[in-house]
Amino acid sequence: MTSKRDARREDLKGRLIEAAQARIQSTGLAGLRARDITADAGCALGALYIAFADLDELILHVNSITLARLGAALEQEATGAAEPGARLKALAKAYLGFARDNRMAWKALFEHRMAPGVAVPEWHLAEHAVLIQHLVEPLAQLLPTLDSHDLLARARTLFSAVHGIVMISLEDRFIGLAPTDLESELLGFVGALVAGLKAERG
Amino acid sequence: MTSKRDARREDLKGRLIEAAQARIQSTGLAGLRARDITADAGCALGALYIAFADLDELILHVNSITLARLGAALEQEATGAAEPGARLKALAKAYLGFARDNRMAWKALFEHRMAPGVAVPEWHLAEHAVLIQHLVEPLAQLLPTLDSHDLLARARTLFSAVHGIVMISLEDRFIGLAPTDLESELLGFVGALVAGLKAERG
DNA sequence: AGAAGAAAATGAACGGTGTTCATAAATTTC
DNA sequence: GAAATTTATGAACACCGTTCATTTTCTTCT
Numbered sequence: 406m407t408s409k410r411d412a413r414r415e416d417l418k419g420r421l422i423e424a425a426q427a428r429i430q431s432t433g434l435a436g437l438r439a440r441d442i443t444a445d446a447g448c449a450l451g452a453l454y455i456a457f458a459d460l461d462e463l464i465l466h467v468n469s470i471t472l473a474r475l476g477a478a479l480e481q482e483a484t485g486a487a488e489p490g491a492r493l494k495a496l497a498k499a500y501l502g503f504a505r506d507n508r509m510a511w512k513a514l515f516e517h518r519m520a521p522g523v524a525v526p527e528w529h530l531a532e533h534a535v536l537i538q539h540l541v542e543p544l545a546q547l548l549p550t551l552d553s554h555d556l557l558a559r560a561r562t563l564f565s566a567v568h569g570i571v572m573i574s575l576e577d578r579f580i581g582l583a584p585t586d587l588e589s590e591l592l593g594f595v596g597a598l599v600a601g602l603k604a605e606r607g
Numbered sequence: 608m609t610s611k612r613d614a615r616r617e618d619l620k621g622r623l624i625e626a627a628q629a630r631i632q633s634t635g636l637a638g639l640r641a642r643d644i645t646a647d648a649g650c651a652l653g654a655l656y657i658a659f660a661d662l663d664e665l666i667l668h669v670n671s672i673t674l675a676r677l678g679a680a681l682e683q684e685a686t687g688a689a690e691p692g693a694r695l696k697a698l699a700k701a702y703l704g705f706a707r708d709n710r711m712a713w714k715a716l717f718e719h720r721m722a723p724g725v726a727v728p729e730w731h732l733a734e735h736a737v738l739i740q741h742l743v744e745p746l747a748q749l750l751p752t753l754d755s756h757d758l759l760a761r762a763r764t765l766f767s768a769v770h771g772i773v774m775i776s777l778e779d780r781f782i783g784l785a786p787t788d789l790e791s792e793l794l795g796f797v798g799a800l801v802a803g804l805k806a807e808r809g
Numbered sequence: 810a811g812a813a814g815a816a817a818a819t820g821a822a823c824g825g826t827g828t829t830c831a832t833a834a835a836t837t838t839c
Numbered sequence: 840g841a842a843a844t845t846t847a848t849g850a851a852c853a854c855c856g857t858t859c860a861t862t863t864t865c866t867t868c869t
Contacts, residue, residue: 410837455845515780656858
């Protein structure tokens with residue numbers, strides 16, 4: 406059997422992912438260095454390229470784990486309140502909380518770019534799409550006349566809007582504007598949008 | 608006088624900015640190379656570092672020009688319709704149009720990061736802030752009871768939301784979800800939010 | 810106008826990056 | 840246990856932004 410070799414390989418992969426995760430958390434995606442990762446994981450520089458095709462593939466695995474954690478955080482909120490507006494607010498609040506508590510890992514999800522001409526793998530796109538799925542059910546309750554195509558479109562739009570609010574608030578770019586309370590601003594936004602959707606629906 | 612030297616220096620600066628702008632437009636910010644820029648501008652590699660402190664400063668100047676063009680595009684829409692909801696829709700549409708027509712330059716505005724520990728210069732932050740100012744006036748008409756602090760907060764939130772919708776739609780990350788019509792989706796979003804703000808106001 | 814000084818232009822060189830590759834070690838197979 | 844296959848190693852490679860000694864160009868002063 407080849408179990409010992411497999412075990413060693415999987416073990417190294419895990420150590421590399423963990424080291425990359427820690428480096429991203431402390432210095433951000435832009436500060437990630439192959440030599441730092443391999444030093445932390447306790448292997449030679451070249452070993453990284455036996456375990457993974459390149460740094461991008463390793464980052465994809467880190468992001469995959471981050472998405473799973475984020476998905477779990479949202480899942481917890483999705484099953485709470487029954488009223489769709491309250492559920493959407495809870496999801497937005499959870500998204501903001503995760504971004505705050507895992508800033509660097511969360512930023513890496515959206516900062517990372519593949520090499521030019523290389524597409525993001527299908528399995529990783531699917532992991533991103535799950536985030537949007539969480540919004541479909543409450544939206545369906547709110548807008549019962551919509552078909553699944555339109556629901557998905559609204560869910561993506563709502564996710565993008567919430568994401569944009571969280572992202573720009575957590576950047577340094579628009580500082581000096583208004584040091585407002587992000588959470589109440591975000592929840593007020595979701596509340597107004599839900600009110601608008603209700604009003605238009607009727 | 609020293610005018611000839613000044614003229615040459617300003618001329619070189621202009622050529623470098625133009626070359627960087629063209630390279631960003633064709634290959635994106637990530638594909639920007641000091642050697643390509645100086646070759647296009649017709650000067651030696653080291654000349655770039657006499658005209659500018661580093662690549663970041665050059666990119667800031669390119670982004671400054673992009674922000675001016677974007678600001679002009681928004682200005683044109685801001686003076687159109689009198690009804691605040693229609694004006695906000697027109698601004699969102701203009702923002703989407705600019706992002707579509709100037710994808711790489713627009714993306715560079717938000718992808719660019721300074722070196723770790725280096726802050727974005729104040730004058731450039733101010734240029735970004737102007738974008739949000741365009742939303743304040745229509746929002747003030749819509750929500751006459753709010754003070755300027757709250758208005759600025761709402762304007763930033765609305766800008767971030769619209770920005771997020773445009774950004775995620777123009778990325779490759781969430782493809783395969785729903786090939787929806789972005790413009791109608793965006794305008795529907797603004798319409799619903801405006802309706803919600805009106806409903807809550809009364 | 811011409812010499813002296815200052816500023817700018819040059820491109821080779823430097824330090825750092827991701828990735829590769831010949832070589833050595835370890836593991837599996839027979 | 841020997842042969843074959845996979846994995847580990849770290850020096851070397853190509854490329855990057857940036858610097859620097861040197862040369863060229865411009866300005867200033869007599």
